[in-house]
Amino acid sequence: MPKQQRRTFTTAFKKQMVQLYENGKSRAAIVEEYDLTASALDRWIKQAKTTSSFKEKDNRSTEENELIALRKQVQRLQMENDILKQAALIMGRK
Numbered sequence: 001m002p003k004q005q006r007r008t009f010t011t012a013f014k015k016q017m018v019q020l021y022e023n024g025k026s027r028a029a030i031v032e033e034y035d036l037t038a039s040a041l042d043r044w045i046k047q048a049k050t051t052s053s054f055k056e057k058d059n060r061s062t063e064e065n066e067l068i069a070l071r072k073q074v075q076r077l078q079m080e081n082d083i084l085k086q087a088a089l090i091m092g093r094k
Contacts, residue, residue, distance in 0.1 A: 009040075011054050017041060018048040 020030055051058050052064050
């Protein structure tokens with residue numbers, strides 16, 4: 001069974017789907033008519049209500065942003081540590 005390709009939707013399309021929902025069309029009808037998943041539609045509705053943005057980075061919590069920043073910092077520090085270890089080995093040989 002071949003894996004289904006991930007579809008992408010424009011911001012305009014997402015806004016239109018949210019607008020249909022807000023104008024009284026049922027979730028089930030929208031999902032069926034436009035061949036969407038209920039979870040995608042629910043996420044778009046939530047994003048429209050909270051930040052009015054469909055970009056994931058605009059919808060992250062402060063904790064999620066902090067976690068991403070900390071992971072980047074850990075990765076950078078690990079790289080710096082590896083560089084220092086290599087430099088110490090090189091200096092030790094001389």
